[in-house]
Amino acid sequence: MSISAAQVKELREMTGAGMMDCKAALAETGGDMEAAVDWLRKKGIAKADKKSGRTAAEGLIGVAADKSSAVVVEVNSETDFVARNDAFQELVRDIASVALGTDGKVDSVAAAAYPSGGKSVADTIKDAIGTIGENMTLRRAAKLSVENGVVATYVHNAVAENLGKMGVLVAIETTGNAEAANAFGRQVAMHVAATNPLALTEAEVDPAAVAREKEIFSDQARQSGKPENIIEKMVEGRLRKYFEEVVLLKQAFVINPDLTVEKALAEAEKEIGAPAKIAGFVRFALGEGIEKETSDFAAEVAAAVKK
Known part of the structure; x- marks a missing residue:
């Protein structure tokens, strides 16, 4: 039987589930609205998508790296309590690992296969919403790679290995000693975490x-x-x-304020043993740019008493 747009709209309004999920539910149940609601509830879709309007501004930043590339992802939750949950931490860590095998764009990460369960990252997050009980979202992701050199990582306010409230990547291009390049790159990443530069060079501002x-x-x-x-x-x-x-290269280096980052790089080349270049950086701070919902608790209590 054909499913009308009006039926899909009605089911969406009843459950808060996505349009395609509603259409699939109605198709599976022969257009029976009540059965379609049950179908969605059994799959956890209605429960999950009903929460999708709530602000998810907490969560974790995760990083992952290999020899020549690194990624940073932000996975948001509604409360910091969930961010301290072992299952949520494992989810973010696995998403970062998956992201390392993609181009680093958030859509690519969301569509990639999750390590377990045979589902995509996006569907795994949706399942986790139903299990953990609050809204979560893969908000953004980024990747840096170099042909020769390293991509150093730094996690600030870490709650576990490679997980925290801020993540920074710094790409160092060089044919010199990788260990020395990574050590300097990590220092620059810490600098970026502290100073939040707008761009690498003047031309990029x-x-x-x-x-x-x-x-x-x-x-x-x-x-x-x-x-x-x-x-x-x-x-x-x-x-x-x-x-x-x-501008990152023009800033006073937080490790040694007598030097700019550019001059500190020149000094680091002695340890690296070859010319080196900062090729790029990424800085993710948890929840930046999200307008968090605020409530007047006293007003809520007063309103409840009046009812």
């Missing part, structure tokens, strides 16, 4: 951000009443300072 800063600096300089040629030099000086603050 978002032009819109530079234009915005330049406009602010210009307005501030004009308030001094100085002539335009002096204002121009003042703005150039402020922009240089701005780049020193936001």
Whole structure:
């Protein structure tokens, strides 16, 4: 029998399940709405998808690495309590391992086969939602690779090996000593965790951000009443300072503030035994950019008393 769009819509509204899941449920049960609800509930789909509207801003960052590449993933949960759950930690660790065999894009990771259970990462997460009892999501993933060299990793606020609240990858291109390159790369990763640079080089800073800063600096300089040629030099000086603050290679190295990261790299080449280049970096901080739901607990209690 054919399933109408109206039936699918009704089942979605009843269960909160996805459209394709609703269509499959109705097809399996011959269009019987009640049976379709039971079908979804038995598979844990209705339970899982009903929770999908809740904000998942806790969770864990996971990293995984091999000789020439590394990945970082963010898997969110609703509460920090779940993030301390052994099953959830195993899930994040396995997802990071799976991501290492992909191009690192979140869609590719979600579609990849999970190590156990014969399902995709996305379906395994959906099953875990039903088992653990709160919303979870694979929010993002990234991968760095080098032809020659290493990709160093660092996890900040670690709760277990390769799992924590922040993950950083730093790619070092070199034909020199891999162990020395990795040691320096890890120091740079710790620096990135602390300073959160916007870009590796000046050229990679978002032009819109530079234009915005330049406009602010210009307005501030004009308030001094100085002539335009002096204002121009003042703005150039402020922009240089701005780049020193936001560009990784220009920043003062947190391990040795007397050196910039660029000069620290030149020093590290002595240990590495060959020219080296920082080819890229990635920094994931848990929940950044997510608007967390807040509630007035006192107001909720007062409202409950009035009922």
